[in-house]
Amino acid sequence: MNDIGESAKKKAKRPSAERTAQRDPERTRAAILEAATREFAENGMGGARVDSIAERAGTNKRMLYHYFGDKEQLYLRVLEEAYISIRTAERALNIGTRSPEEGIGELALFTWRYFLQHPEFLSLLGTENLHRARWLRQSVRLKELHSHLIGELSQVLEEGKKAGVFIETADPLHVYLTIASLGYFYLSNQYTLSTIFGRDLITPANLDAWERHIVHVTLASIKR
Numbered sequence: 001m002n003d004i005g006e007s008a009k010k011k012a013k014r015p016s017a018e019r020t021a022q023r024d025p026e027r028t029r030a031a032i033l034e035a036a037t038r039e040f041a042e043n044g045m046g047g048a049r050v051d052s053i054a055e056r057a058g059t060n061k062r063m064l065y066h067y068f069g070d071k072e073q074l075y076l077r078v079l080e081e082a083y084i085s086i087r088t089a090e091r092a093l094n095i096g097t098r099s100p101e102e103g104i105g106e107l108a109l110f111t112w113r114y115f116l117q118h119p120e121f122l123s124l125l126g127t128e129n130l131h132r133a134r135w136l137r138q139s140v141r142l143k144e145l146h147s148h149l150i151g152e153l154s155q156v157l158e159e160g161k162k163a164g165v166f167i168e169t170a171d172p173l174h175v176y177l178t179i180a181s182l183g184y185f186y187l188s189n190q191y192t193l194s195t196i197f198g199r200d201l202i203t204p205a206n207l208d209a210w211e212r213h214i215v216h217v218t219l220a221s222i223k224r
Helices: 003-023 023-047 052-059 061-068 071-091 101-119 119-130 141-162 172-188 192-198 204-220
Strands: none
Touching: 023 052, 023 061, 023 071, 023 119, 052 061, 052 071, 061 071, 071 101, 071 119, 071 141, 101 119, 101 141, 101 172, 101 204, 119 172, 141 172, 172 192, 172 204
């Protein structure tokens, strides 16, 4: 197709995409967020392209800017939604309704399995840490979400201390950092570690073994 024909084709697509967005704005926003999540996870903040996000979402840049402002605002929204997803799923665990040991063990299992099922979340974390949480600091929504997590974890630990199960110095932030770091480091460095030590860390058997290790180490660090 010549340049004139290609240009006409692109112009024909724009009204259609905009009409679709006007008919179902929520669907369009969701499609853009999903596409942006993939693009930022694969290419980072610097390498991600707005054109690619719009194409993946089946819309155009004009609609993307209309709903999210610019690339940086879209990236922040992607980060927020990623954290909201994991924190919302954590709340559904209701770890406070279980025995203290079961509650901590369940949180450890959930976190590891969530990381396994959502590699894009780990990629986004890596990107944001490279930028020293430049965009994350701008979010007010996330501070509220994380305060709830630490609050619930504190209650479970307090119950365990009262029951004589956990040590008095057990700290909720330390417990969560233990759980998250054991999962994050393993998966984020799977390729280099597998190569260096000559052992495929992502076989089902090795993943199951590491899952048990995370639960064991977490509980062993706080039990009397």
